[in-house]
Amino acid sequence: MHKSYQSILPTHNKLLQKRWDNTYYNEHRRKVYTAAPMVDTRAPPTYMHLHLKLKKLQLEEERLATIERDNRILLEKMSYIMRTRGRVDNRNNYEYKSLNKEKRARELLRVTKENQAILQRITLRQPEYSAKKWQQIWDEEQKFIDNISHYPKDWWLRKEPSMLKKRGKERTSISQGKDKGRHVSPMAQEREETPKEEPSTVKEKEPERNKTPAEEPSTVKEKERKEVKKEEEKKEVKKEEKEEDSEESTVKE
Numbered sequence: 001m002h003k004s005y006q007s008i009l010p011t012h013n014k015l016l017q018k019r020w021d022n023t024y025y026n027e028h029r030r031k032v033y034t035a036a037p038m039v040d041t042r043a044p045p046t047y048m049h050l051h052l053k054l055k056k057l058q059l060e061e062e063r064l065a066t067i068e069r070d071n072r073i074l075l076e077k078m079s080y081i082m083r084t085r086g087r088v089d090n091r092n093n094y095e096y097k098s099l100n101k102e103k104r105a106r107e108l109l110r111v112t113k114e115n116q117a118i119l120q121r122i123t124l125r126q127p128e129y130s131a132k133k134w135q136q137i138w139d140e141e142q143k144f145i146d147n148i149s150h151y152p153k154d155w156w157l158r159k160e161p162s163m164l165k166k167r168g169k170e171r172t173s174i175s176q177g178k179d180k181g182r183h184v185s186p187m188a189q190e191r192e193e194t195p196k197e198e199p200s201t202v203k204e205k206e207p208e209r210n211k212t213p214a215e216e217p218s219t220v221k222e223k224e225r226k227e228v229k230k231e232e233e234k235k236e237v238k239k240e241e242k243e244e245d246s247e248e249s250t251v252k253e
Helices: 014-033 054-083 101-124 131-148 160-181 186-193 199-211 217-252
Strands: none
Touching: none
16 A cells, blocks of 8 residues: 555545646646747857858959969960060050141240230330439438438448547546546656656756765665666556556447
8 A cells, every 4th residue: 555656636546646647747847848938048040151151252263263374374475485585576666646736836936926026015115214313313302301300311420530539538538537546656746747858958967966975875775666666656557558448448349
């Protein structure tokens, strides 16, 4: 009894119930196995005419065949030329003939004649205005303007000599003013103030000097020192004058 089929629902025949249950179960399994999905997840179908383009391959083969044929023909021609002289004729005896050459030549001749006639009329034409007369009028007007104006034409060129004289006077005045401001020794002042004696007077005084008694050595040394100082002062004055002249030249520039 324990090995017999145990049905879920009550039945009067267990063998028949077992067969029915097995058929129902097999039908269910078949339906589950053959059930179609709601979403199609399969790969798209592939078409051979898109991957393998036979027409393109055919055209490529034809192109290569024509190239091969042309190369073969060219090679045959080259080999024939190398074996023989080639019989190449490169002469061209054709002469270019224009149908309207004469008409174009006549038109060019007509245009050149017209241009020459226009040029002749322009060259023979007398001017309506006189440039010489205009120049004379301009010169007269310039003279009137120079007479009326306070500063005539090229006035700075006319005043150059007078300006140079004024500048020379200014230089002397500036140098004198600087000499006044500079300290000068009393010996130099006496030398500038005392007038120069004539040679006749000097000769007359020479015997008087000889008559004077012999001077002391101290007085002689003092005189020598004074003369040296005078020479140094003269050199300084000359240097200052040169510096002033150089400064004035730089200012003018």
